[in-house]
Amino acid sequence: MAATLFAKFVPKHGNGHHIYGWLPLTQTVRHGSKAVTRHRKPLHILKQKLLAVTKYIPPPQPFPRGAYPSESDHNQEDNGLMLLQKKDLKKIFEDYKMIAVVQNNCGNAEDMVILKHRLHKHGISVKFFPNKVTRPFLINSIYCNMAPLFIGPTVLLVSKEPKVKEMLTSLRASPQMTLLGACIDDTLLSVQGIVSYSKLPAMTVVQGELVSGLTMLTSHTASLLQRHPAHLSSLLQQYIKQQNPNNGTEASPTAEQAT
């Protein structure tokens, strides 16, 4: 498949004779099959055989690799960044009243930015921490029951005021964020707990209801006493009359028995 390249086509003799010859400027180049192709070039049979013979056969595993947790490297030193992140976590748990744990499956940053903006309007901030830092921190603190929540891609939503209803509406707008649980006022809540927390009325309303329920009897008595004393005396006389027929009927059989 050799071909010759005409580098220069030069007449050897003059114009009259018209004889064209070949100067040593011609070059013979082997071409036809390129080394670098756009498609996957089929391997030469020898190369194929070599690869088949030298193929890697892994040693037989008794169980798959991810089935059991690894025993080694449980105690690794905390590097500076991890210490800093643990300090941040401690501050967060002290400062913020509501800490919600959400699993995010969103891949693009645009959705995340929109969600952050929506939550920022209500004073909720979004925090990212690696699980390797949060899990040991939580296990060593009083929040050890939150530790199993932190598996996979997780995000913390923290806020100083427990604005649960707004958080739920914003999360419902983005379908790929899954609410896992929350720690509100040092109380660990599941999803149902969070929903019922959001349905609770405000503190002042609850206190008002409690106070009114407790003072119902006393307020009734107070209102009775505030009425006209003639009304009160008539009520008391009626009460005595009600007692008297009972006393009258009870007194006579005892008298009969006595006699």
Place this chain on the structure above:
Amino acid sequence: MAAPCKATVVLKAVKKIAVQFCPFESNTRSTREFLALVGSEKARATNINCQVVSTVKHDKSEPVVDVTYVDGEQLVMKGANLTCSEMMSAFQSRCTNKDPQTKAAAKK
């Protein structure tokens, strides 16, 4: 550890994926990783009509993944004792079986 061999998860033949788990249990790791892979934007972009629904419960129930395909078949995977890679391979093998034409065309 548990990422699938293919870069993206193709959901063309899937109608709905319902994942339910209880996050306070310790056997939910594989289910949560499966959800993260399937619910990512890349996977969802392959089929916009496919719904990925996740339910979080607190009743110590087992983690379950319920996949409904376009032709009516259902695949139920109980993720308590499965690894993520096993679930992914089972799921993807069925997906490729259901959707051979587009796959073969893409490969060729």
